[in-house]
Amino acid sequence: MFKWVTKKFNKLKQQQKTIENKLTETIVEDKQISKNLMANKQIFKQIFDRCGEIWFREFELGTNPPIKMMAFGLDGMLLTDQVNENVLKPLMTIEGMINELKPNNVMDMVKNKLIPVGEIKTSRQVSKISDGVLAADLALLIDGCDNAILLGVKGCEKRAMSEPETEPTVRGPRDGFIENILTNVTTVRRRIRSSRLKSEYLEVGLLSKTEVAIVYIEGIADNKVVQEVKDRIRRIDTDMILESGNIEEFIKDDWVSPFPQILSTERPDRVSAHLVEGHVAVFVDNTPFVLIMPVTFFHFLQSSEDYYSGFAIGTAIRLLRSFAVIIALLGPSLYIAITTFHQAMIPTTLLFSIAKAREGVPFPAMLEAFIMEVTFELLREAGVRLPRQVGQAVSIVGALVIGDAAVSAGLVSPSMVIVVAITAISSFAMPSYPGAIVLRLLRFVFMFLAGTLGLFGITLGLMGLFIHLCSLRSFGVPYISPIMPLTLKDWKDFIIRLPIWAMNTRPKLIGYKNYKRMGYDQAPQRPKQRETRGED
Amino acid sequence: MRKTFLCFLIALTIFPLCLSGCWNKRELDTLGIVTALGIDKAKDSKKFNLTYQILIPAEAKPPSAGGGGGGGNSSTKSVWTMTSYGNTLFEAIRNATTQSDRKLFLAHNRIIVIGEELARFGLSKVMDVLERDPEFRRLNWFIISKGDAKNIIETQHPQEIIPAIAIENLVKASSATSQSVQVTLHDFLKKMTSKSTDAVAPCIMLINSQDTETQNSQNQNRLKINGAAMFKNDKLVGWLDEKETRGLNWVLGKVKSGVIVVKSPYNEKDLVSLEIIRASSKIIPSIENEKIKILVEIHEEGNIAEQPSDADFTRLDKFTMLEQRQSAAIKEEVEATLSKAKELKADIFGFGEAVHRKYPKEWKKIREDWRDLLPYVEVSVKVDAKLRAVGIITNPDKVKE
Numbered sequence: 001m002f003k004w005v006t007k008k009f010n011k012l013k014q015q016q017k018t019i020e021n022k023l024t025e026t027i028v029e030d031k032q033i034s035k036n037l038m039a040n041k042q043i044f045k046q047i048f049d050r051c052g053e054i055w056f057r058e059f060e061l062g063t064n065p066p067i068k069m070m071a072f073g074l075d076g077m078l079l080t081d082q083v084n085e086n087v088l089k090p091l092m093t094i095e096g097m098i099n100e101l102k103p104n105n106v107m108d109m110v111k112n113k114l115i116p117v118g119e120i121k122t123s124r125q126v127s128k129i130s131d132g133v134l135a136a137d138l139a140l141l142i143d144g145c146d147n148a149i150l151l152g153v154k155g156c157e158k159r160a161m162s163e164p165e166t167e168p169t170v171r172g173p174r175d176g177f178i179e180n181i182l183t184n185v186t187t188v189r190r191r192i193r194s195s196r197l198k199s200e201y202l203e204v205g206l207l208s209k210t211e212v213a214i215v216y217i218e219g220i221a222d223n224k225v226v227q228e229v230k231d232r233i234r235r236i237d238t239d240m241i242l243e244s245g246n247i248e249e250f251i252k253d254d255w256v257s258p259f260p261q262i263l264s265t266e267r268p269d270r271v272s273a274h275l276v277e278g279h280v281a282v283f284v285d286n287t288p289f290v291l292i293m294p295v296t297f298f299h300f301l302q303s304s305e306d307y308y309s310g311f312a313i314g315t316a317i318r319l320l321r322s323f324a325v326i327i328a329l330l331g332p333s334l335y336i337a338i339t340t341f342h343q344a345m346i347p348t349t350l351l352f353s354i355a356k357a358r359e360g361v362p363f364p365a366m367l368e369a370f371i372m373e374v375t376f377e378l379l380r381e382a383g384v385r386l387p388r389q390v391g392q393a394v395s396i397v398g399a400l401v402i403g404d405a406a407v408s409a410g411l412v413s414p415s416m417v418i419v420v421a422i423t424a425i426s427s428f429a430m431p432s433y434p435g436a437i438v439l440r441l442l443r444f445v446f447m448f449l450a451g452t453l454g455l456f457g458i459t460l461g462l463m464g465l466f467i468h469l470c471s472l473r474s475f476g477v478p479y480i481s482p483i484m485p486l487t488l489k490d491w492k493d494f495i496i497r498l499p500i501w502a503m504n505t506r507p508k509l510i511g512y513k514n515y516k517r518m519g520y521d522q523a524p525q526r527p528k529q530r531e532t533r534g535e536d
Numbered sequence: 537m538r539k540t541f542l543c544f545l546i547a548l549t550i551f552p553l554c555l556s557g558c559w560n561k562r563e564l565d566t567l568g569i570v571t572a573l574g575i576d577k578a579k580d581s582k583k584f585n586l587t588y589q590i591l592i593p594a595e596a597k598p599p600s601a602g603g604g605g606g607g608g609n610s611s612t613k614s615v616w617t618m619t620s621y622g623n624t625l626f627e628a629i630r631n632a633t634t635q636s637d638r639k640l641f642l643a644h645n646r647i648i649v650i651g652e653e654l655a656r657f658g659l660s661k662v663m664d665v666l667e668r669d670p671e672f673r674r675l676n677w678f679i680i681s682k683g684d685a686k687n688i689i690e691t692q693h694p695q696e697i698i699p700a701i702a703i704e705n706l707v708k709a710s711s712a713t714s715q716s717v718q719v720t721l722h723d724f725l726k727k728m729t730s731k732s733t734d735a736v737a738p739c740i741m742l743i744n745s746q747d748t749e750t751q752n753s754q755n756q757n758r759l760k761i762n763g764a765a766m767f768k769n770d771k772l773v774g775w776l777d778e779k780e781t782r783g784l785n786w787v788l789g790k791v792k793s794g795v796i797v798v799k800s801p802y803n804e805k806d807l808v809s810l811e812i813i814r815a816s817s818k819i820i821p822s823i824e825n826e827k828i829k830i831l832v833e834i835h836e837e838g839n840i841a842e843q844p845s846d847a848d849f850t851r852l853d854k855f856t857m858l859e860q861r862q863s864a865a866i867k868e869e870v871e872a873t874l875s876k877a878k879e880l881k882a883d884i885f886g887f888g889e890a891v892h893r894k895y896p897k898e899w900k901k902i903r904e905d906w907r908d909l910l911p912y913v914e915v916s917v918k919v920d921a922k923l924r925a926v927g928i929i930t931n932p933d934k935v936k937e
Contacts, residue, residue: 340561340564343643352593355591361565
């Protein structure tokens with residue numbers, strides 16, 4: 001089967017190659033601009049033919065004789081005020097330096113003395129100029145110069161930073177990433193004010209030319225991992241990157257496994273914390289979801305709030321979450337297995353209640369569980385997709401269907417409703433959505449195993465699952481790493497969380513290059529103790 | 537790739553072998569959950585006669601749902617009782633499927649009641665299936681009924697929906713008086729097969745309630761657990777009444793709680809109730825001049841629970857007297873049991889075991905006829921009973937005249 005898939009893959013790959021060749025022929029022109037403004041104008045008019053948002057503005061520099069100039073840019077992505085005030089106005093109402101301006105030094109004069117704009121580039125190549133314009137630069141062509149000036153006066157509409165909706169916390173910063181990559185990276189830079197925070201920009205996607213930033217901390221992050229991330233991203237040869245999820249699928253280690261091997265988050269604090277531990281973050285333009293790699297399975301069970309509340313509370317919540325994971329994965333299957341195979345395991349009085357509830361239900365327990373689980377998944381999916389105004393109606397129908405009508409119609413037993421409800425709640429206790437959805441998927445597999453083989457089947461399934469998890473790697477780091485390989489030092493931040501001052505080393509497999517993280521013996525002490533121990 | 541797949545297959549096939557057990561797919565609504573089982577000897581033949589108390593799940597309401605006063609036990613029955621016959625017990629169990637549409641499920645059986653006649657006939661032939669069949673649990677309560685077990689199983693209980701649960705609770709509650717014993721199937725088997733010790737089992741009986749207001753004849757029968765059945769090897773040889781049973785419990789150190797009623801040191805007509813708080817015992821065997829002597833030491837602590845007169849027990853001499861009377865009462869109970877056991881030549885106390893432990897060499901000579909020796913063993917009882925507390929008042933409030 002795998003062979004067949006890879007074959008198909010290769011075929012697709014070749015098809016794409018042909019498309020790509022066609023595209024490169026039409027777009028990438030390695031032409032250079034000439035000294036003739038009219039000729040250049042003609043070139044760009046042709047390139048931006050039928051691109052309604054591009055405007056061209058021709059004007060003259062007030063010298064004697066007047067020098068013809070042309071500016072063009074992308075409407076809606078430039079700051080109109082800046083263009084008018086800092087570019088057009090100084091050029092058109094030139095005073096004082098008229099005498100110094102000569103046709104041979106006009107380029108330098110404009111660049112160095114006339115235009116008060118910070119970001120300035122020059123280019124001869126037509127393709128670079130047009131790309132620059134599409135990336136919201138303002139292009140300036142001067143008659144008699146075979147160089148174009150690209151001015152950074154971009155400023156497009158963007159969403160205000162708001163609390164990330166998929167990862168809300170009670171305590172913690174309220175800002176979340178937005179769709180603008182620069183804003184996102186600088187949000188992280190605001191948290192880590194160090195020149196060691198490196199960000200390397202790449203462009204991915206033949207048509208989309210999406211900006212991708214690889215962010216890491218030099219000296220902490222493993223250079224090999226950084227290089228591997230860069231290599232994998234450079235290898236991507238596609239026309240379009242819409243979301244970081246596309247990148248994730250291109251660069252993850254095992255594409256068959258349903259388990260997420262790259263963490264995506266909307267929280268700048270989470271990204272910063274991971275960067276400091278030695279992870280590499282990949283920012284993608286036009287999406288608020290930032291990728292973090294390498295990660296282990298247990299990163300999906302952690303919320304940034306674990307570190308903001310006290311360590312006892314953080315630990316308790318993590319234990320609760322671990323329990324929730326087990327329930328979310330095995331809840332219905334354990335119920336099926338025990339009630340249909342191992343009735344002797346249930347406490348007697350509980351068995352009486354379950355037996356009463358099961359009485360008159362027409363389906364076997366496995367089918368019953370499948371019906372309820374599928375109904376729940378339908379409701380969940382509909383709840384996500386539906387327009388908000390209709391959502392309420394669905395939730396009412398859902399409550400009636402799942403909670404009441406199914407039971408009173410005798411289709412399912414009330415105890416099954418309870419099991420499904422607890423499972424549903426548990427699966428949402430997992431802070432990471434991609435992590436939770438895998439458990440939900442696997443739940444159906446386990447339900448089938450439980451319905452056919454009982455606890456024996458569940459054990460088989462769990463063994464298969466663990467073997468699979470043991471085989472997974474995320475950028476070289478074993479997927480269930482503090483357990484396998486056993487690194488007891490990393491258990492300080494695992495299903496328990498020690499106090500912040502006790503977590504004085506970085507994760508061994510990820511931040512081993514700069515292992516020590518803080519001074520030792522920083523537990524809060526009474527003043528007298530501090531004196532006797534000595535502060536040094 | 538191929539190698540890992542092979543490893544995976546090997547793991548998949550080898551590891552599950554560690555899991556074993558009896559399993560089969562059975563939906564809950566195909567099971568007849570047996571809650572109590574009665575075993576009798578059929579009157580006219582050698583056949584066995586099994587009575588099951590089977591749960592009717594649809595009628596078994598949870599306790600909270602049966603609200604609205606005492607009308608809970610009136611119309612619907614939550615259990616169904618059924619009797620099947622067979623030449624062997626296993627045959628009888630299988631024969632039950634000719635009457636019950638659901639396969640009997642015995643793993644949740646809680647109570648095994650043995651009829652008096654069968655118990656007198658001998659249990660060794662009956663016990664095999666209870667041990668051999670994986671569905672029977674060794675933690676079943678093992679009870680001997682006065683009369684037929686069938687009648688016990690068929691009796692309803694007004695407080696519980698499922699009578700078996702009521703019986704179980706009655707067995708457990710017997711520790712409040714210590715006037716019965718708590719014996720599981722496991723305990724019974726252990727003692728029945730022991731060479732020295734003989735088994736006892738709690739005794740269950742039907743009593744006619746004195747309540748004339750209830751006209752329903754079915755409700756007049758009440759279950760009562762009191763006293764114990766005394767076995768010699770596998771045969772029932774006699775009954776212990778409630779005092780004798782507590783006497784047995786004193787020796788075994790199994791008295792958890794209970795009441796001792798003694799005469800007041802002030803006035804012989806007044807009775808003082810003493811509550812047993814804790815008790816322990818020691819069996820010390822010794823051999824002197826080739827005669828086996830056994831010393832039973834009993835330590836007990838109690839409280840004054842009730843005294844009706846205005847007697848003042850803060851006086852030391854009266855208090856000590858009360859303690860002495862308490863000791864005497866305990867001793868009396870123990871000696872009653874001892875004499876009965878000697879009479880029936882049944883070692884229900886485990887004296888033989890104690891001798892075996894202390895004198896293993898001598899034991900070998902006497903073990904064959906230990907039970908015949910038992911009446912000649914000199915048993916002395918030493919009771920050390922203390923009173924610790926008097927409750928939250930010292931002297932009773934006097935009525936002003």
